[in-house]
Amino acid sequence: MSEQVGPSGEGLGPRRAYETAPGGDGPPAFGEEPGLGPRRAYETVVGLEVHCELRTATKLFCACRNAFGDDPNTNVCPVCLGLPGSLPVLNARAVELAMRIGEALHCEVRRSIFHRKNYFYPDMPKDYQVSQYDEPINVDGWLELPDGSRVGIERAHLEEDTGSNRHVGGDGRIHNADYSLVDYNRAGVPLVEIVSRPDIRSAEQARAYVSELRAILVAIGASDGKMEEGSLRVDANVSVRPAGSDQLGTRCEVKNLNSLRSLGRAIDHEAARQWELLQAGERVVQETRHWNEAQGRTVSGRSKEEAYDYRYFPEPDLVPVDPGEAWRDEVRRALPMLPAARRERLARAAGLSPAGVATVVELDLDTLVLAAISAGADGRRAVNRAANEVAADLDGARRLDPAAFTKLLLLEDAGKLTATQAKQVLAEMLASGGDPEELAAARGFKAMEAAEVAAQVDALIAAHPGEWERFRGGDAKVTGFFVGKVMKATQGKADGRAVTALLQERAELS
Secondary structure (H helix, E strand, C coil): CCEEECCCCCEEEECCCECCCCCCCCCCEEECCCCCCCCEEEEEEEEEEEEEECCCCECCCCCCECCCCCCCCCCCCCCCCCCCCCCCCCCHHHHHHHHHHHHHCCCEECCECCEEEECCCCCCCCCEEEECCCCCCEEEEEEECCCCCEEEEEEEEEEECCCEEEEECCCCCHHHCCEEEEECCCCCCEEEEEEECCCECCHHHHHHHHHHHHHHHHHCCCCCCCHHHCCEEEEEEEEEEECCCCCCCCCEEEEEECCHHHHHHHHHHHHHHHHHHHHCCCCCCCEEEEEECCCCEEEEEEECCCHHHHCCEECCCCCCECCCHHHHHHHHHHCCCCHHHHHHHHHHHHCCCHHHHHHHHHCCCHHHHHHHHHCCCCHHHHHHHHHHHHHHHHHHHCCCCHHHHHHHHHHHHCCCCCHHHHHHHHHHHHHHCCCHHHHHHHCCCCCCCHHHHHHHHHHHHHHCHHHHHHHHCCCCCHHHHHHHHHHHHCCCCCCHHHHHHHHHHHHHHC
C-alpha cells in the first residue's frame, strides 16, 4: 500500500481503495464527503492543452531561424528579443498551418486578432507574449478517437513560444537551483495551442487523444510532433467529481508532461491526490502543479492565474488576421487523408475494424498493405504481417519492396509457404531485400503435401487419446497442443491453419 503526498509534500497516509466510476477507465476513487454521509464514487474529468510548434522555416514575427538544437541564443534578433523600436511582421506560412489545424479538427476558421498577454518571467524578454485571447483563429471543433469516442475542441489559437530556462543544480526546478540560464532561440517560434473541452474521463483516453492529435498534426505537415524535443507539449487540467454529477470540480493544471507515459501517470496520480483530499474533508485548491517524473508525483507550483491576471489587450502593432474564403478553400482542398479516414479505408479493404488496423496506419504502413490487398493478398494476413514482422523492423520497412511483400503473401496464401517459413523469409527481406521465391528456395522451404500433414495429424491423435477427447469435447486450448506437436515433428514445414482444419474435420467425422 503506497503513501499519498499532499499539496505541499506532506504525507496523507496510506492510499485508500479505488472504485471505478461510470464513464472512466482510470482508478476513480471513493470517499466520504463532509456532510454527505456514505462514500460516493468519483470520476476523473480532464481537459488538455496541447502546445504544437509549427514547422515553419522562420519565427512567427521575424526572420530568425526556427530550428531545434542550435547553439543557445544564436537564432535571435531585435524583434524576438523585444528591443525598443522593433516591429513584428506576421509569418503567412504560420497562419496557413494554423488554418490546416483548424480544418483538420473540424473547427470554424475565422477572423482573429492578436493580444498581448502580460507576465514577467525571464523566458519572455518582452515581459509579454503575443497570443490570441477572445478572438482566436479556430473555435468549436472536435476530434474522434480510434474507439469512436469524440472530444470537443474549444479553440486552437496562434501565439509565439517562450524561450527555455535551464535551472542548474538541485532538482532542476528554479527554487532549488544554484543558478539559471535562459536560451531565447525558442522565443518567438510559431505555436498553436489546442485546448480541448473537459470531455476526457481517464488517463488512457487522454493518451489516445494526444496520440491521435499528434498523428493528425504530422499528417498535415503542421508539426513534427517530437515531444522529446518540445515540439509538442501537454498541460493537463485535472479535477474530480461525484459520479453522475454534471458539475465540474476544482481543477489543477499539471505541467511538464513531455511523453504519453508521463501524461498518463500524472493524471492518475493527480486524480488520486484530489480524491484523498476530499476523503480527508479538505478542499482542492486551484493551482498549477508540476510533474516530477523521478518521484512519480505532482508538486505545487503556483496559484492558477485567471485571464484578468494577464491584463490582455489587443496587440497595437498587428492588424487582424482575416483569411478570405478563397484561401480557406485552398487550405481545405490541400489537406491529405487524415488518420481516421485512412483507418476506415484499410479496415474496409482488409475486412477488419478500424481499431484492428490502427497500428498499421500509425506506423504509416497502410499503403504497403493496401497494395498487397489490391493484388489479391488476404487482407487479414497482410495486416498481421505488417503490424508484427514489418513493424518490428521499421528501418527495413523503408527498404521493403511492396511488390516483393505482395508476392510473399501470395505464396503463403497459396499454401506454398507455411506461416513460420513466410515470417523467416520476410525477416530476410527486411534485412537485405531479395525475391521471396528465391529466398525460400535457397532455404529449402516448401509446404508439406496435404497427405503428409494428414498422416502426422492422425498419428498424433492416436498417440494422445486424452487430449483428443478434450478437443472433441470443445476444449479449444488443446488445439495449440496438437499444432505445436505437428510443427515440431515436421520442423515447421506444416501449415498450422491446415493442421487446425484437419483436426476440426476429424472431430466432425468421429
